[in-house]
Amino acid sequence: MTPVLDQTRAAPARVSGCDLRVPLVQGGTRTYANFDCAASAPALAQVTDRVAELLPYYASVHRGAGYPSRISTDCYESARGSVARLLHCADDQVVVFTRNTTDALNLLASCVPGDTVVLDIEHHANFLPWTRHGRRVVPAADTIEETIRRLVAELCTKPAALLAVTGASNVTGEVLPLRRLATIAHQCGARILVDAAQLAPHRRIDLRDTGIDYLACSGHKLYAPFGAGVLVGRRDWLDAAAPYLAGGGAVREVTTTGAEWAAAPQRHEAGSPNVLGVAALAAACDTLAELDEPTVTEHEHRLTERLRDGLKTIAGVRFLRIWPDSTDSVGIVTLTVDGFEPGHIAAYLSAEHGIGVRDGRFCAHPLLARLGVDTAVRASIGLGTSADDVDRLIEAIGTMVERGPDWDYSCRDGRWDPTPETRPRLAPDTPAGSAPCTF
Structure with missing residues (x-):
């Protein structure tokens, strides 16, 4: 049987981790909104x-x-x-x-x-x-x-x-x-x-x-x-x-x-x-x-446009683009926000909203130099992305611009982290970077 797109769940096939709950720095958990599929996509359940x-x-x-x-x-x-x-x-x-x-x-x-x-x-x-x-x-x-x-x-x-x-x-x-x-x-x-x-x-x-x-x-x-x-x-x-x-x-x-x-x-x-x-x-x-390709493509296009349209209403948001005359793109939206470091934005989205994006130079240093930015924030849409996920991301960035984060953040060696970090990450007494997650 050919899978078809479920417009309510926005997934043409089952994606592992679609119901994953992640901890928030202020306490509690929230369903993870994954906008980092361009780096590594979750596994299809099949x-x-x-x-x-x-x-x-x-x-x-x-x-x-x-x-x-x-x-x-x-x-x-x-x-x-x-x-x-x-x-x-x-x-x-x-x-x-x-x-x-x-x-x-x-x-x-x-x-x-x-x-x-x-x-x-x-x-x-x-x-x-x-x-x-x-x-x-x-x-x-x-x-x-x-x-x-x-x-x-x-x-x-x-x-x-x-x-x-x-x-x-x-x-x-x-x-x-x-x-x-x-x-x-x-x-x-x-x-x-x-x-x-x-x-x-x-x-x-x-x-x-x-x-x-x-x-x-x-x-x-x-x-x-x-x-x-x-x-x-x-x-x-x-x-x-x-x-x-x-x-x-x-x-x-x-x-x-x-x-x-x-x-x-x-x-x-x-x-x-x-x-x-x-x-x-x-x-x-x-x-x-x-999968029905036209349906999946239209779904992605609709979510991408929804994300762009929502972010356009936020002061200081600027999109990265190579050519004004290019006519097609996949579900990737990369941006900067005036007054905020991309790493700070990414850390805030993760810590306070349970949203995953990518920040940095994306292993494309000559292109970032051409576009005139040092780093940026990239949100990428995948098979498991829903309209609710998109709205959460727009709202979270809008809140950051309007009133700032609710938590303190610090940057060390180019990496932004909430201060203090309250979410569980590593096994006790294990050096950072060498232990599996505890959840």
């Missing part, structure tokens, strides 16, 4: 159910003769089909499992036979790895149209092997015209890589239709936070490159003088794989593929 189902059968894959090994191997290998179906992969594209998007992009960087062209708006994961064979940075212009013209000029002036772009900005949520960029790259003799870490959780991506050659994304942003990611792409570069890791599973034959390496994807998956993480990712892909 994902946690699948992991629990597989756990008793967890065993070594590919070479184990026991029944659990056969089950684990089948789950691991069939997961490639789940990913391929969600993304509508082309026949010559293979699915390589990685740890996360960053891992996937570094893997591809080791395979690219030439220069890579990138914009200066990228997440560090799609900016730092491309120096191995030559990274050419194109500064974004004041409009998306002029930015595309700059990319065309760069690609046509000097040949490049790859154009690497984000699918959706992790700072502003703005979506790039991927089909158009793929056509431009191909006309200029390059291939295109899409960092889909932010786009994949919000939009259905069709690799065949758009012409995307390579795509990377993370399970932990795709409602499968069990430590697996994926690189999907054309096999020729992956087959020609040296293995990303040298070890068991990546070889056909080993002698004392050399090795015969396997083809992709096994070529780049040496060592014991994250079977449970991959099974979780497959479950997320299967669940997302069954």
Whole structure:
């Protein structure tokens, strides 16, 4: 049965932790409102159910003769089909499992036979790895149209092997015209890589239709936070490159003088794989593929507009945006508030209202510098976000601006915390940062 969107609960599928109660600094608890999905999304309940189902059968894959090994191997290998179906992969594209998007992009960087062209708006994961064979940075212009013209000029002036772009900005949520960029790259003799870490959780991506050659994304942003990611792409570069890791599973034959390496994807998956993480990712892909995409997209758009419209009424709120002529964005709203440090805002929302947001530079330092801010606050909408959550966030920020927080806060080493901190956090007599939560 195909899941449909429940407008009252605002969730097209069950999300783990939707009823989580968190302590407030002033006492009592409140249901957690999660606006930090762009960093790590909660697990779909179907994902946690699948992991629990597989756990008793967890065993070594590919070479184990026991029944659990056969089950684990089948789950691991069939997961490639789940990913391929969600993304509508082309026949010559293979699915390589990685740890996360960053891992996937570094893997591809080791395979690219030439220069890579990138914009200066990228997440560090799609900016730092491309120096191995030559990274050419194109500064974004004041409009998306002029930015595309700059990319065309760069690609046509000097040949490049790859154009690497984000699918959706992790700072502003703005979506790039991927089909158009793929056509431009191909006309200029390059291939295109899409960092889909932010786009994949919000939009259905069709690799065949758009012409995307390579795509990377993370399970932990795709409602499968069990430590697996994926690189999907054309096999020729992956087959020609040296293995990303040298070890068991990546070889056909080993002698004392050399090795015969396997083809992709096994070529780049040496060592014991994250079977449970991959099974979780497959479950997320299967669940997302069954959702009614127009309904989910409209739901997200409605909540995003509700949040923007509400925040516009609050004095001093300013939104971050890269281009005034961009026409599409996912459910990310990033802002500053005059007179308040972003870290202070985030700490206040958590401590006094049970609301989680992200503050900082979002691993996109060049973009924040371009936008003229040191840090900002990011609120991201996910499958479990409701209209009530949005209204709570608007009201909480409005209250902070109108009369200030009810609690004292202090900043130490760049981190804002309520003073005193009354919420339970760590086990007794355990150094900070090294203990599990007590609740």
